[in-house]
Amino acid sequence: MQNKEEKEKQVLLKIIKQLIGVSAVLFVGIIILGVLLIFGAPDLSSKKPVITNTDEQKSEITPAIIDTIKYWKAPDESSLAANVSKALILYGKELVAHTADYFGVQGKVSRQATNGMNCQNCHLDAGTKIFGNNYSAVAATYPKYRARSGAVEDIYKRINDCFERSLNGKALAPDSKEMRAMAAYINWLGKEVPKGEKPAGSGLKDLAFLDRAADANLGNLVYTQKCLSCHQANGQGQWNANKTAYIYPPLWGEHSYNNGAGLYRISNFAKYVKYNMPLGVNHNNTQLTDEEAWDVAAFVNSKPRPKKDIAKDWPKIEEKPFDHPFGPFADGFSETQHKFGPFKPIKSKIDALQKNKEKAKKTT
Ligand code: HEC
Ligand code: HEC
Numbered sequence: 001m002q003n004k005e006e007k008e009k010q011v012l013l014k015i016i017k018q019l020i021g022v023s024a025v026l027f028v029g030i031i032i033l034g035v036l037l038i039f040g041a042p043d044l045s046s047k048k049p050v051i052t053n054t055d056e057q058k059s060e061i062t063p064a065i066i067d068t069i070k071y072w073k074a075p076d077e078s079s080l081a082a083n084v085s086k087a088l089i090l091y092g093k094e095l096v097a098h099t100a101d102y103f104g105v106q107g108k109v110s111r112q113a114t115n116g117m118n119c120q121n122c123h124l125d126a127g128t129k130i131f132g133n134n135y136s137a138v139a140a141t142y143p144k145y146r147a148r149s150g151a152v153e154d155i156y157k158r159i160n161d162c163f164e165r166s167l168n169g170k171a172l173a174p175d176s177k178e179m180r181a182m183a184a185y186i187n188w189l190g191k192e193v194p195k196g197e198k199p200a201g202s203g204l205k206d207l208a209f210l211d212r213a214a215d216a217n218l219g220n221l222v223y224t225q226k227c228l229s230c231h232q233a234n235g236q237g238q239w240n241a242n243k244t245a246y247i248y249p250p251l252w253g254e255h256s257y258n259n260g261a262g263l264y265r266i267s268n269f270a271k272y273v274k275y276n277m278p279l280g281v282n283h284n285n286t287q288l289t290d291e292e293a294w295d296v297a298a299f300v301n302s303k304p305r306p307k308k309d310i311a312k313d314w315p316k317i318e319e320k321p322f323d324h325p326f327g328p329f330a331d332g333f334s335e336t337q338h339k340f341g342p343f344k345p346i347k348s349k350i351d352a353l354q355k356n357k358e359k360a361k362k363t364t
Helices: 002-038 042-052 056-059 084-097 100-104 155-164 178-189 216-227 265-275 290-300 333-339 342-364
Strands: 144-146 151-153 244-246
Touching: 002 144, 084 100, 084 178, 151 155, 155 178, 265 290
Parallel strands: none
Antiparallel strands: 144 151
16 A cells, blocks of 8 residues: 555656756746847858858968968059050050950061060060069169070060060061060060069969979870860961951960070979969969969960971070070980979989089189
């Protein structure tokens, strides 16, 4: 009997406990309801920004490179006073941007004087893009000694270098209106740069050497995946509808730069491409790895292209750069290694020879 009573008591206790639990939950529920009624339900839509704030999310995934360097900026055209020199400067800019219209197949100034490319194809945004082979340092550093010619070059000679090599064409007369216009434009771009200085972001951005030779076969794969859609399978680029200028410039073949051009050195090509191609990238936002840039440079610069007589280039062979691919060389490395690398050993040999030369100079 005692047992039965005990059991009943326990059951009763259980029921009471459950009742207390339920009413506690109800009580809390009522309080919450009350609070909601008084202060209003939280606006669910206000949660949206958290979900759609993709900019913030992106920057968490791929932190933007925080670039604190103050780069050169082209002067503002609106600051040009309306006078003769303004007209000349703007004509110079037009010639840089649309060279083919003046010197190409149907050139207004002279026909077939070039391969049909524009200066701007390689000096992006009319020579103003940061690390896009811009002209910011030219006014401040020319005339200067250049080892390729072994002579002091002024800006006219330097512009003609690109005419004869990058545009595989004929030099202009230094006193022609077109030459004066391009020089005026380039000098105006760099007018605020102190004499002798290269501003941050000028020319091309340096690229680390690989430990191996650049590989044209690997470069072929890069080309197919990342370049072919615009520059075409045959590397000839794509003409506009009238065939007067290129929409996509050629990378090799008879309309491309010749073997004496700056881009024919694979370090220049790799630097240009790493920070500027595929079209739309820049130094803060690249697509190619360093290896891809070197390999595609090796691939493109192994293709046929016009030849220039460059026997007189680099008259002092000890001044040839590490990636000039034509001997004889003072450093003892082969033409193949000078063309594809590995460049580190060549560079250290050249530096060592240079040091010895300076030492010898001091002691005599
Ligand atoms: C196929 C590409 C290409 C084209 C087209 C081209 N250039 Fe160049 N240019 C280069 C490269 C690459 C360099 C840098 C070479 C080097 O440092 O060895 C350069 C250098 C220069 C420089 C010297 C820059 C400096 O800071 O020392 C000037 C000036 C120049 N080019 C003007 C022109 C003009 C004007 C045109 C058009 C008439 C032109 N270029 C067309 C590739 C090109
Ligand atoms: C979306 C199209 C596009 C793609 C993809 C592209 N390019 Fe270009 N490339 C251009 C255009 C357009 C220019 C000329 C830029 C200008 O005039 O403003 C150019 C210029 C060049 C030049 C200098 C001019 C010349 O013809 O010598 C080189 C070198 C070059 N590209 C290499 C490459 C390489 C290598 C790749 C692949 C990694 C690549 N490009 C991918 C459109 C493209």
